[in-house]
Every structure is written in C-alpha cells, then in structure tokens.
Amino acid sequence: MTLFLQLGFQGVALGMVYALIALGFVIMTKGSNTFNFAHGEFVAVGAYVVVALMPHLPYWMAFIGSVVVTVTLALVAERLLLRRLVSASPTALILATLALAVIVHALVLVVWGVGTKGSAGPVGSGTVEIGDVVLTYSGIATIGTSILVLLALLVFFRWTSYGLALRATASHQEAAAAQGIDVGRMFALSWGIAAALAVVASIFLASFPRIVSPTIGLVALAAIPAVVIGGLDSFVGAVVGGLVVGLIQVLGAGYLTDYGGGRLHEVLPYVLMLVVLVLRPYGLFGSRGIERV
Amino acid sequence: MIRKLVPTLAVGALLTLSACGGAAESSSDGTDGVKMGPGVTDKEINVGLLTDYSGPIAEAATSGSLGMEVKFDEVNAAGGVCGRKIVPVKADTKYDAQQTTQAYRANAKDMLMIGEVLGSVSINAIKPNVERDNMPALAISMNTATLEEKNIYVPLPTFEVELANGVVWAAEQAGATEEKPLKLGVITEGDEVGQPYQDAVVAAAEATPGVELVAKPTYAFGDQDFTAQVSELKAAGADVVMLGTAPAETAGVVGTSAQLGYSPQWIASSGSWFAGLAEPLKGLLNNFYVSGGYGTLADDVPGIAALKDALATYAPDAKPSNFQVGGWLFGEATVAALKQACENKDLTREGVIAALEDLKVDYQGITPEVDLGDGDSIVSYSSRMNTIGAQGELEAVGDFYASDAAKEWGAANGF
Amino acid sequence: MSEPALAVTDLSVRYGAAATALTGIDLMVPRGEIVTLLGPNGAGKSTLMRAVSGLLHVHGGVITSGRVELLGSDVTSDRPAARVRRGLAQALEGRQVFPDLTVAENLAAGGHVRRYRKAQAREALERALSHLPRLHDLMDRKAGYLSGGEQQMLAIGRALMSQPTVLLLDEPSLGLAPKIVETVRDIILDIRDEGTSILLVEQNAAMALSIAQHGYVLESGRIVRSGAAADLRDDDEIAALYLGVSASEGAGSHA
Known part of the structure; x- marks a missing residue:
C-alpha cells in the first residue's frame, strides 16, 4: 500500500506536467487549427533558458525571463510560418511544425550543446513524510502550481473578454472574424499561452532529481497520447489524459515490469491512444462536433 | 517509441543518398x-x-x-x-x-x-x-x-569492463564472503543499449564469491520517474548499486533514492557520469564511485x-x-x-x-x-575507481586493475 | 447627415485566377433605411457581402477595383475588425453561431470589439434582447442546440451587440418556417425603427421587398435592375423571376 501511494503521488505529479503540455497542444489546436509538433521543443527552450539564467538572477526572474524568450519564439514562429500557411492544407501545416521542431531542436543543441545541464525546478531535493509515504518538494510544487495554473486558465477562458474571443475563434473562425475579433491576434494569443504553459511544464519536467538534457523536447511529446486520449479540443480531457499517462508510466514501472520485457509502461499510453482513436476518435472528453441545425 | 521520430524524418531520407562515393585505392x-x-x-x-x-x-x-x-x-x-x-x-x-x-x-x-x-x-x-x-x-x-x-x-x-571491475572492487571493499554476502543491484535501460551492461554486471556478480545479485530493475528510454526502480532496489536491500545509465538517468536514480531515504554505494561506468551532474547532485555523491578506463590530468x-x-x-x-x-x-x-x-x-x-x-x-x-587483437576484441580489461571532486572531476582511488570476472565475461561473449 | 450609411462604387471582385465574380457594382444604403439585394444562387450576393464586411480574403477573393465607403470613410482595405469598430455588423449566411458557446457567450463575443465595461455590456445586451425577447430564456443553452429560428435570432442579436450603424443580414429567412420568417421580418423592422441602416440579402424577394425602401437585382455579378422597392415589386419581370418561385428553400451560394 505504501508503494502504491508513493507511486501514485509521483504519478500524479508527472501527470500534471503532461497535463500542462497537453493543454498547450489543445489551446493551439483550438485557437489556430494547428497541431504544433514543435511544442515539445518549446518546452526544451523553456527549460534551457531557465537553467541558463538561474546562476545570474533570482529564480522568479529566471522563470519570467524564460517565459519572455519562449513566448517570443512561439510568436515569431507563428507569425513567420503559420500565418502565411493559413490557407494551406492541414498536412502542409503539420509538416511545417515538424520542420520547426527539427530547427528549434538544432538551435537548442547549437546554443547549449548535447551535454546535460542542472535541474530547472524552483525547489530543491527536500521531502515531507506522511506515514511511510515520502512527498517530495518537487512533487508538491508541481501539483500545487499546476492546480493554480489550471484555475487561472479557467478564469481566463470563462470570464475574460480575450478568453471568450479565443474560444469564439476556436468555435467558428469566420464568424469570429465577422464579429470583429482579430483572428490573427487570437492565433498569436493561443501560441503565446501554450508557450507560457510550456515553460511552467518545463521547470517541473526538469525538477529535482530530473535534469535538463537535449531529449527533453521528445520527452514532452509523451503528452501527445494524453491529448488524444482526452480529446483534441477538450481542456478537461487534456488534464485527465495527462494524469492517465503519468499514472500509467509510474505505476506501470512498479507493477508491470514482469510483463512485456519491462517496457509495458512505455507502450501502454500509446496502446490506449490507439484504442481511443478507434473507438472514440474525438477522445474521452472531446466534442463530436456539435451539429449546426 | 517516439524518440526517433523527428530525427528519422529529417535525416532518414538524406542518409539513403549518402551510401555512394568514396576513394579509389591507389598505391x-x-x-x-x-x-x-x-x-x-x-x-x-x-x-x-x-x-x-x-x-x-x-x-x-x-x-x-x-x-x-x-x-x-x-x-x-x-x-x-x-x-x-x-x-x-x-x-x-x-x-x-x-x-x-x-x-x-x-x-x-x-x-x-x-x-x-x-x-x-x-x-x-x-x-x-x-x-x-x-x-x-x-x-x-x-x-x-x-x-x-x-x-x-x-x-x-569499454564501459562493460568498467562495470565488471566495479563489482569486484565493491566486493573486496565490503569484505564480502559466502556467509556475509554483499547485496548488489544494477539498473540499466531495458533495451539493446542497456542489455550488455546488465549482462556484464550479472556475469561479474556470479563470478565473484560473496556477491548476491538482489535486484536488476530497468527503465524505458524517456522514463521521467524512477520511484518504482529505486523502490525495488531499496526493498531488495541492495548495499551497492551499479549504474549502467546515461547521465540524466544517473541524476534521476541517485536523486530519487536520496528523497526516498535510500543511500547505497553507487558505482557508475564512466559513460554514466558527466561533470555537470556535480551541481544537481551536490551532497549526494559521498558514496559515489566511477569506474574509469583511463587516467586524468592529475596523475603523476x-x-x-x-x-x-x-x-x-x-x-x-x-x-x-x-x-x-x-x-x-x-x-x-x-x-x-x-x-x-x-x-x-x-x-x-x-x-x-x-x-x-x-x-x-x-x-x-x-x-x-x-x-588491439583482431579489432573485434576488448583491448584491455583494466580500469580504476574514482571519486567525484567538487567540480565533478574524477579523483582516482587505488590503481588500475583487470578483474578475472571481467575477462571471463569478455571471453564468454567472444570479445 | 448627407453621406449614405454604406456606399459601394464601381466594385469588381475576382477569386484567384478564376472568372470575375463581381463587375462594376454600384450600391447605396441611405441612413435609417432597409435596402435589399436580390438575385439567384451564384449571382454574387455573398461575394458582395464579403467585400463589404472585409471577409473576402478568407475565401480567396480579391477586390480588383472600386471602393467601399462606410459613413463616408473609405474602408476598402480595412480589416474586418476595423469595419466593425466603425459601426458595421453582420449576421452571416447560414446563421453561423458559435455552436459550443452558450447564447450568453455568443452575445458577449459580439461585443468583444467594443471593449465594453461591465455596465456598457449590460446596456448593449439589454438593447439587443429588447429586439429578441425569445433569447432571454435561452441564455445558458449551447448555441449548437438551438432551433433554426433561434439561431437566426442569436446571429442577429450577436451582431447588434457591437451597436452597429449598418447591419448586414445575409439570407435571414433561409430554411425557416413561414411563421418564423414573419417573426424575423418584424425583428428587422424593429431594428430599422431604432435608426439602424440595413442591407438585406434575400432569396425570399416577397418578404424583402415588403420591408425594404430600395432594391437591387444582381445577376452573374452585375447589377441588372435597381429602384424603389415598390416599383420592383410591381415589375412583371421581377415578379415572374423571384416572387413567383419565392425560392426560400435554396441552398446558400458561395461565389
């Protein structure tokens, strides 16, 4: 039982990180009709910039600095690439984001090299014990911060004019333009929010004892099954999907190692993703696309 | 399973174009x-x-x-x-x-x-x-x-040699005997990258009297949490853990162990160590050793x-x-x-x-x-143990040695 | 008050490299009046609406000559948002509400461009709802689940949220039962009476000519007739072509 609770706690913490990344995918997909494969590399940039700034600035300033850099990068990418491809086919758009991923990854390697860096998390290696279960500061900070960020997003999308405009654009682009909503600006806003979420996710994805390494961008793509499982257009789905993937990975590493060569926990999220795609292509929480009468 | 997607897409097509050209041998x-x-x-x-x-x-x-x-x-x-x-x-x-x-x-x-x-x-x-x-x-x-x-x-x-020698060194240090065996664990990536490292440790443990291999957890590439693997090592009571990991996973395993209140002796191959790990793992490296295949600038x-x-x-x-x-x-x-x-x-x-x-x-x-032998052989079975200095640099403890366990493993595998 | 609410002068439009969609259009909506634009499917009615609202580029269209003036200002190359801020609003053909937003959210999105403070937003909402009382009880319903008539009312209400001077209505009676068409007709008149100028595109020529002061007939991208609504209504040719068949069930035209 102790082991189960221990793994469960770590699984929820990791799942929250995936949830934040998955939310970024969902927001961009809804807001700009683009599934951005370069999102994982935005996570990488976020982590590397935090680590680069940490020795020189107080932590919170390093974090803000990284948000500024990463969001700027996302906005430039959105402006240069995607807005020009707005009328291109979805395949062309996806290929463009794949190209962007390779370019940003190469950029990260050129600037920071292939070696590993330190941790990027806001808290150190400390722990609190409840009974026999060890709650790490990293885990507590991850879960706590993620919940705050999710609440902030809820407020933004529910009760602010820009949040509403973004949802309206996601719902019906031409109708939004007809209401005088600047659709281009909404594309940019969605990419900016996703990039900011990527930075938050990155500091926890590289929180003690995890460290920043060049594969972090690919690791972030583990959120893709979370997105598909939850539903490409569902905020709730992204969070649930993230938790499902995190829990499968950590609990699976504990209880499934005797099966499938010890790699079942790596494969299972993708199996689940395929099952969902076949049985319920719009995801557990996604909308089938409400029909207009 | 997605780790190779992006580079493969980008580079795969180009690679197929490159299998021609070369140099005419003239003498x-x-x-x-x-x-x-x-x-x-x-x-x-x-x-x-x-x-x-x-x-x-x-x-x-x-x-x-x-x-x-x-x-x-x-x-x-x-x-x-x-x-x-x-x-x-x-x-x-x-x-x-x-x-x-x-x-x-x-x-x-x-x-x-x-x-x-x-x-x-x-x-x-x-x-x-x-x-x-x-x-x-x-x-x-x-x-x-x-x-x-x-x-x-x-x-x-090679790294396998370093690990096998590390097992023998740990057993000697602990004075392990059949009556009072040293409980050994090993953690590696659960695929073709990690398999030879695990094999070498398993073989060295079997060949070394007084060493009992109690746990050999693996992780999948891309795993971000090592609670399960560390819990397994801890529950098995491993006194020494051999690390056949990449540097990022070394940090994850050692850091998670510290958080879970588990502090075995760690022995890594030189491929598992990177000087930059000294900073994130500060204070956790007192019982951490690297088995290295060659010396350092500090040697006389x-x-x-x-x-x-x-x-x-x-x-x-x-x-x-x-x-x-x-x-x-x-x-x-x-x-x-x-x-x-x-x-x-x-x-x-x-x-x-x-x-x-x-x-x-x-x-x-x-x-x-x-x-160098026939070119398909391990060229030397010698390595030596190092501790970690303040900047993450290796500091030698003891001298180079080539264990029989390492040689036997090499011979058994045709190296 | 001399300049018209909306004036289109010598406007020509084409889509990509394809044939010209509109040629030399002249059209005017005087202040406080309803002007209707009639024509068969494919005549170019929607294209003209898009040229006026600024959404032409979304469909790959380009203005090759001519001008669009809103309250005396040239808006030919303005973005849609700028035109809405100047007082233009539209209810798109096919109603095109935001299906997964609630009625209240749909209406609020219509006011986004005005950056209302809370009190202003409430006032705009009250004004819009005064024309569309039916929406009162539907505020929390998702727009995708409304009936056709309700969606049409919502589309109009959403357009009213920016408190426009000129309102473009694209086929508001399309696909609606006759009784509902009556209601919509009354709503349009009601809005006009408040001082809003309206350009009404309709296939239901009988309804349109019954409330408009002026009408234009568009065929193959050209204005072929224009005149007082009463004259058009009495015109034999118009009657034969549009009033007789009163094509209220036709599909939307796109080019």
Whole structure:
C-alpha cells in the first residue's frame, strides 16, 4: 500500500506536467487549427533558458525571463510560418511544425550543446513524510502550481473578454472574424499561452532529481497520447489524459515490469491512444462536433 | 517509441543518398621503398580527425582533437614516422550523420586512416563507406557494439569492463564472503543499449564469491520517474548499486533514492557520469564511485607529463581539460599503428589494417598497455575507481586493475 | 447627415485566377433605411457581402477595383475588425453561431470589439434582447442546440451587440418556417425603427421587398435592375423571376 501511494503521488505529479503540455497542444489546436509538433521543443527552450539564467538572477526572474524568450519564439514562429500557411492544407501545416521542431531542436543543441545541464525546478531535493509515504518538494510544487495554473486558465477562458474571443475563434473562425475579433491576434494569443504553459511544464519536467538534457523536447511529446486520449479540443480531457499517462508510466514501472520485457509502461499510453482513436476518435472528453441545425 | 521520430524524418531520407562515393585505392612505392597508399607522400602522412569542431559538443570534441594534434606535433618534432610528418586532416562532423558523411566523402581520398571518429551517430553514418574503402578507423564510442564493425577499432577499455571491475572492487571493499554476502543491484535501460551492461554486471556478480545479485530493475528510454526502480532496489536491500545509465538517468536514480531515504554505494561506468551532474547532485555523491578506463590530468605518470609538455609547447593557451587526455591516447594509438606499418614498409590502408592486428599500444601509464587483437576484441580489461571532486572531476582511488570476472565475461561473449 | 450609411462604387471582385465574380457594382444604403439585394444562387450576393464586411480574403477573393465607403470613410482595405469598430455588423449566411458557446457567450463575443465595461455590456445586451425577447430564456443553452429560428435570432442579436450603424443580414429567412420568417421580418423592422441602416440579402424577394425602401437585382455579378422597392415589386419581370418561385428553400451560394 505504501508503494502504491508513493507511486501514485509521483504519478500524479508527472501527470500534471503532461497535463500542462497537453493543454498547450489543445489551446493551439483550438485557437489556430494547428497541431504544433514543435511544442515539445518549446518546452526544451523553456527549460534551457531557465537553467541558463538561474546562476545570474533570482529564480522568479529566471522563470519570467524564460517565459519572455519562449513566448517570443512561439510568436515569431507563428507569425513567420503559420500565418502565411493559413490557407494551406492541414498536412502542409503539420509538416511545417515538424520542420520547426527539427530547427528549434538544432538551435537548442547549437546554443547549449548535447551535454546535460542542472535541474530547472524552483525547489530543491527536500521531502515531507506522511506515514511511510515520502512527498517530495518537487512533487508538491508541481501539483500545487499546476492546480493554480489550471484555475487561472479557467478564469481566463470563462470570464475574460480575450478568453471568450479565443474560444469564439476556436468555435467558428469566420464568424469570429465577422464579429470583429482579430483572428490573427487570437492565433498569436493561443501560441503565446501554450508557450507560457510550456515553460511552467518545463521547470517541473526538469525538477529535482530530473535534469535538463537535449531529449527533453521528445520527452514532452509523451503528452501527445494524453491529448488524444482526452480529446483534441477538450481542456478537461487534456488534464485527465495527462494524469492517465503519468499514472500509467509510474505505476506501470512498479507493477508491470514482469510483463512485456519491462517496457509495458512505455507502450501502454500509446496502446490506449490507439484504442481511443478507434473507438472514440474525438477522445474521452472531446466534442463530436456539435451539429449546426 | 517516439524518440526517433523527428530525427528519422529529417535525416532518414538524406542518409539513403549518402551510401555512394568514396576513394579509389591507389598505391605507389616511395623513394625509401615504402609502399604508399592514399594520403601518403614521401614527406607526409594524412590522418583524418572526424570530430565535432563546430556542432553541439564542439567544446569537448575540440579539446580532444587538440590532445591528438599535440601528440602528432611531439612525434613530428622528433622526426615523424617513417621520416614523414603526420598531418591531421580535420573534418567537421558537427555531431550529425549527414555532415559526417559529407566530411568523409570530401576528405577520404586524401586520408590514409581515420585517427578518430567521434560518436555512434557518426560511426553509423560512415560505416558502409569505411568497410568498402578499406579505411582503418579508430572510434570514440566505448561499447562492445562498436567493436564488431569492420575496420573500426576501439583502442580503450569499454564501459562493460568498467562495470565488471566495479563489482569486484565493491566486493573486496565490503569484505564480502559466502556467509556475509554483499547485496548488489544494477539498473540499466531495458533495451539493446542497456542489455550488455546488465549482462556484464550479472556475469561479474556470479563470478565473484560473496556477491548476491538482489535486484536488476530497468527503465524505458524517456522514463521521467524512477520511484518504482529505486523502490525495488531499496526493498531488495541492495548495499551497492551499479549504474549502467546515461547521465540524466544517473541524476534521476541517485536523486530519487536520496528523497526516498535510500543511500547505497553507487558505482557508475564512466559513460554514466558527466561533470555537470556535480551541481544537481551536490551532497549526494559521498558514496559515489566511477569506474574509469583511463587516467586524468592529475596523475603523476610519464604519459601525462609528456602530454602536459606537449600542451605547453604546442598549445600554450589551451585550457586544461580531461578530454585532452582521451585525445592524446587516440594519438598514441594512431602513431603506434603508423610506426608498425612503416616497419612493415607498407603505408597503405591494407598495411595499416595489418599493423593494427595484434598491435600493442603503450599508453605510458595513463592506462595499462592495450592489445588491439583482431579489432573485434576488448583491448584491455583494466580500469580504476574514482571519486567525484567538487567540480565533478574524477579523483582516482587505488590503481588500475583487470578483474578475472571481467575477462571471463569478455571471453564468454567472444570479445 | 448627407453621406449614405454604406456606399459601394464601381466594385469588381475576382477569386484567384478564376472568372470575375463581381463587375462594376454600384450600391447605396441611405441612413435609417432597409435596402435589399436580390438575385439567384451564384449571382454574387455573398461575394458582395464579403467585400463589404472585409471577409473576402478568407475565401480567396480579391477586390480588383472600386471602393467601399462606410459613413463616408473609405474602408476598402480595412480589416474586418476595423469595419466593425466603425459601426458595421453582420449576421452571416447560414446563421453561423458559435455552436459550443452558450447564447450568453455568443452575445458577449459580439461585443468583444467594443471593449465594453461591465455596465456598457449590460446596456448593449439589454438593447439587443429588447429586439429578441425569445433569447432571454435561452441564455445558458449551447448555441449548437438551438432551433433554426433561434439561431437566426442569436446571429442577429450577436451582431447588434457591437451597436452597429449598418447591419448586414445575409439570407435571414433561409430554411425557416413561414411563421418564423414573419417573426424575423418584424425583428428587422424593429431594428430599422431604432435608426439602424440595413442591407438585406434575400432569396425570399416577397418578404424583402415588403420591408425594404430600395432594391437591387444582381445577376452573374452585375447589377441588372435597381429602384424603389415598390416599383420592383410591381415589375412583371421581377415578379415572374423571384416572387413567383419565392425560392426560400435554396441552398446558400458561395461565389
């Protein structure tokens, strides 16, 4: 039982990180009709910039600095690439984001090299014990911060004019333009929010004892099954999907190692993703696309 | 399962285009009666250095290259090899498959041999060319998988050797006996990368009296949480844990253990350690050891003294780095091969390959003498233990030794 | 008050390299009046609406000559948002509400461009709802689940949220039962009476000509007739072509 609770706690913490990344995918997909494969590399940039700034600035300033850099990068990418491809086919758009991923990854390697860096998390290696279960500061900070960020997003999308405009654009682009909503600006806003979420996710994805390494961008793509499982257009789905993937990975590493060569926990999220795609292509929480009468 | 997606998409198509081109082997006799192959004249021998001069690991790789170059400078100042100067042909791989292929194709016809090619990315990119062109190549990639490639030699001990020796060392340290056995654990990646490391540790544990292997958890590439693996090691009561991990996973495993209140003795191969880990793992490395296949700049041996002299003479502004030691050793191996080929009056590629066969290279105390054997063998079973200094640098404890357990594992696996 | 609410002068439009969609259109909506634009499917009615609202580029269309003026200002090259801020609003053909937003959210999105403070937003909402009382009870319902008539009312209400001077209505009676068409007709008149100028595109010529002061007939991208609504209504040719068949069930035209 102790082991189960221990793994469960770590699984929820990791799942929250995936949830934040998955939310970024969902927001961009809804807001700009683009599934951005370069999102994982935005996570990488976020982590590397935090680590680069940490020795020189107080932590919170390093974090803000990284948000500024990463969001700027996302906005430039959105402006240069995607807005020009707005009328291109979805395949062309996806290929463009794949190209962007390779370019940003190469950029990260050129600037920071292939070696590993330190941790990027806001808290150190400390722990609190409840009974026999060890709650790490990293885990507590991850879960706590993620919940705050999710609440902030809820407020933004529910009760602010820009949040509403973004949802309206996601719902019906031409109708939004007809209401005088600047659709281009909404594309940019969605990419900016996703990039900011990527930075938050990155500091926890590289929180003690995890460290920043060049594969972090690919690791972030583990959120893709979370997105598909939850539903490409569902905020709730992204969070649930993230938790499902995190829990499968950590609990699976504990209880499934005797099966499938010890790699079942790596494969299972993708199996689940395929099952969902076949049985319920719009995801557990996604909308089938409400029909207009 | 998605880890290879992006690079594969980007590079895969390009790679398929690169399997042609190369160098026509032509030979002639020099005025001294030595048979000369590509890249050799009466005055010079061209040796290729295919490494990362401007890419992601350029800082370390350039430093390693410098170690080789000052070795050549030292030899050239003393008259060279066969009365010929060794000229490094520096080709930038940018640590990228496509760039490596281009660098190889642009320079292959002017090179007698490759003195270093860095990293499995680059090795894999050019191995068909190396095989077809009969190009002898020394590879910087210390695992047994590289050994089997044709014409490719690894002139230093591999990570598997380091781990097996580490098991024996730990048993001795603990005074392990059948009555009071040492409980050993090992953690590796659960795939073809980690398998040889786990095999080597399992074999060494079986061969060492008093060592009981109690847990061998694996992780999947991309795993971000090691609570399960650490819990398994902890529950099994492992006193010593062998790390066949990559550096990022080393941090994850050691850090998670500390958080879960588990503090065994850690023994890593040199491939599991990276100086940059000293910062995130600060305070957790008191019982952490690295089993390393060669020495450091801090050693008081003739080889290191010669390296320092050569650096002072030919590269006085260079910042000291342990990568220079590795480069120097590859330089030693290259020079030894050329000297043997000269003695055989055959400075062709075939001549160098023949010279490499069963070649003994004396590293002047930096690591014990190696025997290149048939090119598919482990060249040395010697390593030594190190602790970690404040900046993450290795500090030797004890001397080089080659355990029977490591040798038996190698023999059993055909190395 | 001399300049018209909306004036289109010598406007020509083409889509990509394809044939010209509109040629030399002249059209005017005087202040406080309803002007209707009639024409068969494919005549170019929607294209003209898009040229006026600024959404032409979304469909790959380009203005090759001519001008669009809103309250005397040239808006030919303005973005849609700028035109809405100047007082232009539209209810798109096919109603095109935001299906997964609630009625309240749909309406609020219509006011986004005005950056209302809370009190202003409430006032705008009250004004819009005063024309569309039916929406009162539907505020929390998702727009995708409304009936056709309710969606049409919502589309109009959403357009009213920016408190426009000129309202473009694209086929508001399309696909609606006759009784509902009556209701919509009354709503349009009601809005006009408040002082809003309206350009009404309709296939239901009988309804349109019954409330408009002026009408234009578009065929193959050209204006072929124009005049007072009463004259057009009495015109035999118009009657034969449009009033007789009163094509209220036709599909939307796109080019």
